[in-house]
Amino acid sequence: MEPKAKRILIADDEPDILEIVGYNLSKEGYEIYTAKDGSEAVAQAKLLKPDLIILDVMMPRKTGVEVCQLLRSLSDFQDTLIIFLTAMSDEASQIKGLETGADDYVNKPISPKVLVSRVNALFRRLNKEDGKTVNVGNIQIDPVKFIVAIDGSEVILAKKEFELLYLLASRPGRVFLRNEILSQVWGSEVIVGDRTIDVHIRKIRQKLNVDCITTVKGVGYKFEL
Amino acid sequence: MEPKAKRILIADDEPDILEIVGYNLSKEGYEIYTAKDGSEAVAQAKLLKPDLIILDVMMPRKTGVEVCQLLRSLSDFQDTLIIFLTAMSDEASQIKGLETGADDYVNKPISPKVLVSRVNALFRRLNKEDGKTVNVGNIQIDPVKFIVAIDGSEVILAKKEFELLYLLASRPGRVFLRNEILSQVWGSEVIVGDRTIDVHIRKIRQKLNVDCITTVKGVGYKFEL
DNA sequence: GTTCCATCTTAACATTAAGTTTACACAAAA
DNA sequence: TTTTGTGTAAACTTAATGTTAAGATGGAAC
Structure with missing residues (x-):
């Protein structure tokens, strides 16, 4: 037991x-x-x-x-x-x-x-198995508090942005295909247009103001410092 | 354990x-x-x-x-x-x-x-209910006496309002999903409408008159000064 | 029992933020 | 140059929450 x-x-x-x-x-x-x-x-x-x-x-x-x-x-x-x-x-x-x-x-x-x-x-x-805090470099992503912190200063992300970042950051370096991202963050039934992911990626990049998401053209995105 | x-x-x-x-x-x-x-x-x-x-x-x-x-x-x-x-x-x-x-x-x-x-x-x-007084910033919440005090001056909350505030304040920063709030404050069997939580949140905000509950849209609420 | 009162819940509507799409710009590869 | 894939701003749509007021409920006082 x-x-x-x-x-x-x-x-x-x-x-x-x-x-x-x-x-x-x-x-x-x-x-x-x-x-x-x-x-x-x-x-x-x-x-x-x-x-x-x-x-x-x-x-x-x-x-x-x-x-x-x-x-x-x-x-x-x-x-x-x-x-x-x-x-x-x-x-x-x-x-x-x-x-x-x-x-x-x-x-x-x-x-x-x-x-x-x-x-x-x-x-x-x-x-x-509550979500675990992801810690990469100076970036900390806490799904319990729903907070992203860079060097201790908080950045506020919306739900989808947060989930997307959390997904990528949970396996730094790994490339996520657009399909994977869609099914993980949006759910496999939901159908959204092509630019939706890009827009969210852009917002994350904008808000974090740190170069940590790399585009892999023709494939997808990966988290990397 | x-x-x-x-x-x-x-x-x-x-x-x-x-x-x-x-x-x-x-x-x-x-x-x-x-x-x-x-x-x-x-x-x-x-x-x-x-x-x-x-x-x-x-x-x-x-x-x-x-x-x-x-x-x-x-x-x-x-x-x-x-x-x-x-x-x-x-x-x-x-x-x-x-x-x-x-x-x-x-x-x-x-x-x-x-x-x-x-x-x-x-x-x-x-x-x-093992009732420990929660002390965050200038807010004090005493579950035994059922009293909330801001800078020493008491604020009177109704039962549900109190329980809700106590729950959130007991783990400052942590986001509570609406589900969690429902099952903790209302009990897992009770079914209440969607706006019920909001209304109680509003009353707490009104009565405390301190900006301490943050909405995390699509997720839940958290206590934060 | 009746009245009064506070609490809790709900319903209806307003408001805001989040999410999506559009339309086009741009860059690299073919 | 054309094609393909991504970046970006703004318009748009939807979803979530805020707000108010009006019942519902139940307990306390009369």
């Missing part, structure tokens, strides 16, 4: 926190690993490939944010869940955390109950 | 039903207990304090309705979830069931899939 115990890596410089959080999560059946600073967290993460990483924002030798950015730039950690522990309860830092590619954040002081339920919720969401 | 396995008591006089329902729910990670008539159900309930009780309406030695009424009169069972299984699909009996204090009902013949999803939905709804 239990697929296999999920691995959780917890990084915090306060031993008390490691212990209490670790205890509560292992009680839930998770496999717990710990790290006491940012560098150790990165090393452990690479070694263990955990399913979820809980990062304190304020840590010696790399902050949680730095760890997160570093890991997210590696292909192995695109899908790894990341939760920030933060003492800063103000919105600015919360948003910054999530923009960095975290999946959730929990404010200190920590209630073990809250943290556990957030962790469970994240795994539940994952199982539902 | 779940906080702790939820206990479910199933009461039905048909062994087949007990078995198939029990099997499907235990597969979901619930702890299953069974009773084969009304009196046994009451006894088991008092003993086990289950989180959810599934009651067949037609049972020997106390009908499901009687069991429900009896338990609801005890302080220990105010918060226990109760689902009726009923062969009577007519509206009258359904309404009567809910008035008695049941949280949901499922018509026979039972589709295990439907039942499981109803059960999950109920627990989800319950978890939502």
